[in-house]
Amino acid sequence: QVQLVESGGGLVHPGGSLRLSCAASGSATSFYSMGWSRRAPGKQRELVGIINSSRISNILLDSVKGRFTISRDNANNTVYLQMNSLKPEDTAVYYCLAEDFRGHYSGQGTQVTVSS
DSSP: OOEEEOOEEEEEEETTEEEEEEEOOOOOOOOOOOEEEEEOOOOOOOEEEEEETTTOEEOOOGGGTTTTTEEEEEGGGEEEEEEESGGGGGGEEEEEEEETTTTEEEEEOEEEEOOO
């Protein structure tokens, strides 16, 4: 059974940085793609970005382009989200995503709060 475990969330001041990690396990093969989505309070979930097995990443959310980057460690099935210059509007629950030959998966989420 595939499991995705996020870590690294917390409280940070505006302008600060956080690095989220997600360890994936339980797939019979490597994950085709991994990524991150987020859900801010009172809003719909939105896709932040994805990275494929060749470690080519794409930040899809315009509001975080230039501030967030996605990276991946294939040997350890781990995906990272580096978040810089954080703003209060980045406050959300961040979810790890992964896809293998059987389907799509999401983690339980980790809370990121940006506040002074």
